[in-house]
Amino acid sequence: MLPAVVKLCCGISYPHLRSMAGLQRTAVAVIGQEITRLQRWAQVQQLTRQQADLKSFAEPKPKNIKSVPVKENHLYVQQGQEAMRSALSILEDKEGWKVEITQSNGDVVCSKVMPGGRKVFRLEVVLEASVEELYDVLFVRVEEMHQWNPSIQQIKVLKHVGPETIVTHEISAETAGNLIGQRDFLSVRHSCKHKAGIYLGGAAIELESFPPQTGFVRAKDGPTCIVMQALDENTTKTHFTWLLNMDVKGWLPKSIVNQTLPRAQLDFTRHLRRHVSLR
Numbered sequence: 089m090l091p092a093v094v095k096l097c098c099g100i101s102y103p104h105l106r107s108m109a110g111l112q113r114t115a116v117a118v119i120g121q122e123i124t125r126l127q128r129w130a131q132v133q134q135l136t137r138q139q140a141d142l143k144s145f146a147e148p149k150p151k152n153i154k155s156v157p158v159k160e161n162h163l164y165v166q167q168g169q170e171a172m173r174s175a176l177s178i179l180e181d182k183e184g185w186k187v188e189i190t191q192s193n194g195d196v197v198c199s200k201v202m203p204g205g206r207k208v209f210r211l212e213v214v215l216e217a218s219v220e221e222l223y224d225v226l227f228v229r230v231e232e233m234h235q236w237n238p239s240i241q242q243i244k245v246l247k248h249v250g251p252e253t254i255v256t257h258e259i260s261a262e263t264a265g266n267l268i269g270q271r272d273f274l275s276v277r278h279s280c281k282h283k284a285g286i287y288l289g290g291a292a293i294e295l296e297s298f299p300p301q302t303g304f305v306r307a308k309d310g311p312t313c314i315v316m317q318a319l320d321e322n323t324t325k326t327h328f329t330w331l332l333n334m335d336v337k338g339w340l341p342k343s344i345v346n347q348t349l350p351r352a353q354l355d356f357t358r359h360l361r362r363h364v365s366l367r
């Protein structure tokens with residue numbers, strides 16, 4: 089707005105300015121400088137405001153936590169629970185699953201075409217780690233995931249909403265051979281313990297204060313869930329089921345997406361196995 093007004097004023101006053109002399113000219117130059125300064129100040133103000141918004145969102149200090157409306161937090165918990173419910177109902181329906189990949193160690197990925205045409209993938213594996221340990225690695229220490237999983241560039245917890253729910257921003261890595269390319273995600277992640285199992289649910293959310301980042305395609309992960317159950321009472325082995333339900337967005341042939349996603353699940357499992365074996 090300001091630049092347009094300045095241009096208009098300059099246009100109107102140009103003939104008069106030409107006929108000015110001495111002090112008058114200096115005065116006009118000073119006014120010009122003042123306008124530029126004002127303009128810069130307004131830009132700086134806007135930038136600081138944007139950065140402050142992001143900062144207060146990313147690192148809620150005790151003061152901010154109090155000022156977060158309870159209603160908003162409640163909404164995240166609801167969204168997390170809802171994601172878990174709908175993902176579990178996809179898993180519970182045993183009809184229509186087709187085996188995509190079976191590996192010699194017993195890892196299996198199945199797929200199912202959902203109404204609307206999108207394929208979802210279900211990975212089923214046994215991991216040599218306890219349910220609690222996996223919960224610690226995948227939920228409590230989710231921000232450390234890039235350290236053991238090269239498919240992840242960064243995961244940031246933007247908000248802790250109670251003990252079971254977090255809001256996260258995730259960026260996948262640009263890895264060789266991944267035809268889909270880098271993506272970023274904004275999600276609510278919810279966890280709950282039930283009998284000998286732990287469930288991790290998640291869904292994509294939208295936040296005005298965290299619009300899609302320039303240079304990234306914002307994808308949507310979920311409704312998704314991971315179900316972890318102890319194999320039996322006296323072992324530390326876990327039966328691990330992961331429903332991957334991802335809309336990768338962008339312009340990509342379905343065939344490429346549907347080949348890459350089950351591979352990404354197996355890669356994830358490989359890195360997770362290595363990580364828990366080294367802990």
Ligand SMILES: CC(C)CCC[C@@H](C)[C@H]1CC[C@H]2[C@@H]3CC=C4C[C@@H](O)CC[C@]4(C)[C@H]3CC[C@]12C
Nearest residue numbers: 226227230239258260268271277288336348352
């Ligand atoms: C092929 C391209 C587009 C994507 C490849 C990376 C995929 C596999 C990555 C990107 C973001 C990742 C998710 C980020 C956060 C969580 C929450 C955690 O509690 C369980 C794992 C889970 C659910 C990750 C699973 C793997 C994931 C979906």
